[in-house]
Amino acid sequence: xxxFAQLFASRLVKAAAILIAIVVMNFxxxxxxxxxxxTVMAGEAGAADEKxxxxxxxxxxxxxxxxxxxxxxxxxxxxxxLGFSYRQQRPVWDILAERLPATLVLTLTAFxxxxxxxxxxxxxxxxxxxxxxxxxxxxxxxxxxxxxIYWIGLMLSLLFSIQLGWLPAFGYETIGAGxxxxxxxxxxxxxxxxxxxxxxxxxxxxxxxxxxxxxxxxRSLDFVKTAKAKGLTQGRIVTRHVLRNAxxxxxxxxxxxxxxxxxxxxLIETVFAWPGIGRLAFEAVLQxxxxxxxxxxxxxxxxxxxxxxxxxxxxxxxxxxxxxxQ
Amino acid sequence: MMNxxxxxxxxxxxGAVLGLAILIAIVVLAAxxxxxxxxxxWEMATAPFQPPLSEDAMLGSDMLGRDIASGIAHxxxxxxxxxxxxxxxxxxxxxxxxxxAGFHGGKVDDAIMRFTELFQTIPNFVLAxxxxxxxxxSLTTIVLAIAIVSWPPLARLARAEFLSLRSREFVQAAITxxxxxxxxxxxxxxxxxxxxxxxxxxxxxxxxxxxxxxxxFLGLGDPxxxxxxxxxxxxxxxxxxAWWMSVFPGLxxxxxxxxxxxxxxxxxxxxxxxxxxxxx
Numbered sequence: 093x094x095x096f097a098q099l100f101a102s103r104l105v106k107a108a109a110i111l112i113a114i115v116v117m118n119f120x121x122x123x124x125x126x127x128x129x130x131t132v133m134a135g136e137a138g139a140a141d142e143k144x145x146x147x148x149x150x151x152x153x154x155x156x157x158x159x160x161x162x163x164x165x166x167x168x169x170x171x172x173x174l175g176f177s178y179r180q181q182r183p184v185w186d187i188l189a190e191r192l193p194a195t196l197v198l199t200l201t202a203f204x205x206x207x208x209x210x211x212x213x214x215x216x217x218x219x220x221x222x223x224x225x226x227x228x229x230x231x232x233x234x235x236x237x238x239x240x241i242y243w244i245g246l247m248l249s250l251l252f253s254i255q256l257g258w259l260p261a262f263g264y265e266t267i268g269a270g271x272x273x274x275x276x277x278x279x280x281x282x283x284x285x286x287x288x289x290x291x292x293x294x295x296x297x298x299x300x301x302x303x304x305x306x307x308x309x310x311r312s313l314d315f316v317k318t319a320k321a322k323g324l325t326q327g328r329i330v331t332r333h334v335l336r337n338a339x340x341x342x343x344x345x346x347x348x349x350x351x352x353x354x355x356x357x358x359l360i361e362t363v364f365a366w367p368g369i370g371r372l373a374f375e376a377v378l379q380x381x382x383x384x385x386x387x388x389x390x391x392x393x394x395x396x397x398x399x400x401x402x403x404x405x406x407x408x409x410x411x412x413x414x415x416x417x418q
Numbered sequence: 419m420m421n422x423x424x425x426x427x428x429x430x431x432x433g434a435v436l437g438l439a440i441l442i443a444i445v446v447l448a449a450x451x452x453x454x455x456x457x458x459x460w461e462m463a464t465a466p467f468q469p470p471l472s473e474d475a476m477l478g479s480d481m482l483g484r485d486i487a488s489g490i491a492h493x494x495x496x497x498x499x500x501x502x503x504x505x506x507x508x509x510x511x512x513x514x515x516x517x518x519a520g521f522h523g524g525k526v527d528d529a530i531m532r533f534t535e536l537f538q539t540i541p542n543f544v545l546a547x548x549x550x551x552x553x554x555x556s557l558t559t560i561v562l563a564i565a566i567v568s569w570p571p572l573a574r575l576a577r578a579e580f581l582s583l584r585s586r587e588f589v590q591a592a593i594t595x596x597x598x599x600x601x602x603x604x605x606x607x608x609x610x611x612x613x614x615x616x617x618x619x620x621x622x623x624x625x626x627x628x629x630x631x632x633x634x635f636l637g638l639g640d641p642x643x644x645x646x647x648x649x650x651x652x653x654x655x656x657x658x659x660a661w662w663m664s665v666f667p668g669l670x671x672x673x674x675x676x677x678x679x680x681x682x683x684x685x686x687x688x689x690x691x692x693x694x695x696x697x698x
Contacts, residue, residue: 113536125552238676240628242635243650243668246657254658348538355543359632363654373544377551377636389548392541400539 103404107397112166114393118386119165122175123158125382174387179379184387188369192391194264195368197280199357202288203399206295206353207346213296214303214342215335221308229300236297241356245290245363252286259286262365287364291356295349299342306338313337339410347403351396427688434684440677444670448494455488459644463488470662478662480653486663490670493646496639497674500561501627505619507565508626512572513615517603519573520580531577534570542567546629550638557640564629568622575618579611613689620685624678631671646671 149155156164168174174184217229236244253261260283265271271279310316311334319333361370369388376384429435447454457463462483463475470478470486477486519530549563583589584607592606631647633639639648646667653663 109532110536110539114540117540121548121552234676234679235672238624238679239672240631240635240647240650240668240675242632243664243671246650246654246664247668250657250661250664351539351541352543355541358543358547359635362636373547374636377547377638380551382552385548385551389541389544392544393539396539396541 099408100401100404103401107401111394111397114390115166115169116162118169118390119162121389122165122382122386125386169390174390175383177381177383179381180384184383187372187384188387188391191367191369191372193368194366195354195357195361195370196395197284198287198291198360198366198368199354199395199399201284202291202295202357203346203350203353205288206292207299207342209292210296210299211303211335211339211342213300215307215330217300217304218307218311218338219330221304226304229304233297233301236293239294240359241290241294242359242363244293245286245360248286248290249364261286262363264367283366287360287366290363291353291360294356295346295353298349299346302342302345303338306341307334310334310338336410340407343403343407343410347400347407350399350403351392354392354395354399424688428684431684431687433680434687437677437680437684440673441681444494444674444677445498447491448498451488451491451495455485455491457488459484459488459492467660469660470666477666478660480649480663481656481660486649486666489644489649490646490667492644493649493667494670494674496557496643496645497627497630497671500557500564500630501623501678504561504564504568504626504630505622507561508569508572508622509615509619511565512569513576513608515569516573516576516578517580517608520577521584521599521603521607523581523584527577530573534573537567538570540567543629543632546633547636547638550633555633555638555640557643560630560633560638560640563633564626568625568629572615572618572622575614576611579614580607583607583610617682617686617689620682621679624675624682627671627675627678 154161172185174188176182177184177187180187213229217226220226249259249261252259260266264283265276265279266283269279316329316333319329324333357366357368358370358373360366361368362374365371369391373385373388375381376388463485464472464479464483466479466481466483468475468479468483470476472478475485475487477490479485480489515530515534519527519534546563546567549566550559553559553563580603589602589606592602597606630639630645631650634645634647635651637648637651639645649667650664653660653667657664
């Protein structure tokens with residue numbers, strides 16, 4: 093397992109470097125926020141007299157040189173201190189931590205669904221290349237690519253909640269129902285269906301197109317001919333030989349797109365009133381709560397890095413060459 | 419490049435021709451918006467909550483009595499304008515960085531690619547939201563924010579092109595004849611790497627329009643410019659009573675983005691004939 097461990101370690105080092113760069117960027121964005129941070133903070137706290145501003149400036153070290161402030165900032169972030177929201181009168185991290193689980197559930201489920209369904213549909217399209225099933229999948233993918241996800245969400249809730257009444261239109265659970273245990277899980281799952289499908293649809297379309305193209309490319313390679321010559325069944329050739337190799341670029345792209353998926357949750361959570369980080373971002377935009385917004389930027393960036401590590405592990409598990417070198 | 423061969427290859431892709439037709443219709447709609455729908459799209463034109471096919475509002479009116487059709491026509495201007503300018507800005511950043519990385523290689527390449535990777539890791543929509551919110555929403559900030567989050571793929575593409583063309587004979591010849599780096603980059607390599615860049619740029623206009631609509635859906639649009647995303651965002655809360663307010667602007671976005679994607683694929687077939695043929 094040496095090859096895999098080495099790959100994993102080098103990825104971790106890279107992730108740490110990117111994380112530091114993002115923290116630095118976040119620091120400069122805090123400073124770019126309109127007005128002097130102290131004035132902004134004072135304004136957010138609802139008091140703007142000169143004395144209070146000066147006091148804030150000293151308290152937060154805003155009269156120190158920039159590099160010194162950057163050092164202090166990094167030190168604080170490392171300890172999980174992401175600043176204080178004067179709008180909500182609470183530390184930013186506390187607000188985020190409360191919302192994080194809902195977003196993780198939403199994005200992880202959507203990510204897995206998009207990958208699984210996309211690869212399955214792409215495989216189907218590649219196996220049936222040139223038939224109606226292939227064309228249908230291509231057309232759906234093209235449409236899903238052109239449709240804003242928040243609009244898909246609105247249309248799906250118009251159809252399935254407002255017209256048909258099958259699924260709840262918004263929220264995380266039935267308010268006031270007081271479900272516990274399994275009933276609670278089922279209740280959340282039902283609320284999860286529409287947001288997850290909406291978020292997954294766009295990426296599923298992309299992965300389906302990519303899987304199709306990649307499979308068509310791989311299936312003409314020599315080792316597939318060898319497998320055929322050995323007399324393996326069609327099903328075994330597709331799953332063990334073609335798909336296993338064709339899926340690698342899909343996993344790479346999925347890793348790269350993880351960031352977009354996390355970003356897309358802002359729109360989905362806004363549409364479905366899902367009480368996660370994304371919905372919080374929308375609220376913070378409305379209230380111009382920059383501290384919370386920048387906290388969200390940092391936390392979502394960390395989420396993307398984690399998603400990337402996850403796809404790296406997935407890649408290592410699937411890649412036949414890495415398996416061979418064990 | 420725009421000769422008859424090009425058009426023949428383009429026209430062979432039926433989807434691309436359809437896309438081009440839709441796109442021309444949208445451009446005409448945008449160009450004649452103030453002739454077709456004189457008056458401010460923000461002004462009350464009729465009674466609120468008029469359903470589609472009403473006497474003075476073909477596509478209905480919104481909760482403040484503004485004409486949806488007028489909003490869509492005027493919104494087309496904003497979408498196309500932002501789509502084109504932000505793509506131009508993204509091209510300027512991406513192609514410059516990619517060209518420098520690919521041409522110089524070595525440490526310059528390493529540094530630029532690390533930087534590109536950083537921007538590819540950052541959740542780009544979150545960054546766009548943060549940038550527009552902090553620097554207050556306006557056409558300029560929206561265009562810049564979209565450009566800042568969308569240049570990395572262009573940089574990667576330009577880098578790959580420059581890297582492969584750098585070692586070609588005509589470039590080596592230019593180096594031996596003592597042409598300056600900037601002349602070689604601009605006059606020798608760039609013209610030869612344009613095809614794939616044009617294709618990506620056409621697809622990026624579509625992505626930029628989607629990004630703009632998402633920003634204005636969240637209330638981060640230019641407060642003076644009517645836009646499709648804003649219309650959907652504003653009508654979201656009354657979707658139960660008035661579906662048309664969200665449905666029609668959404669269809670406008672889908673049509674525009676679809677048309678641009680189809681045109682992009684047609685350009686790809688026409689400009690990269692080898693690739694198109696090998697695909698089947």
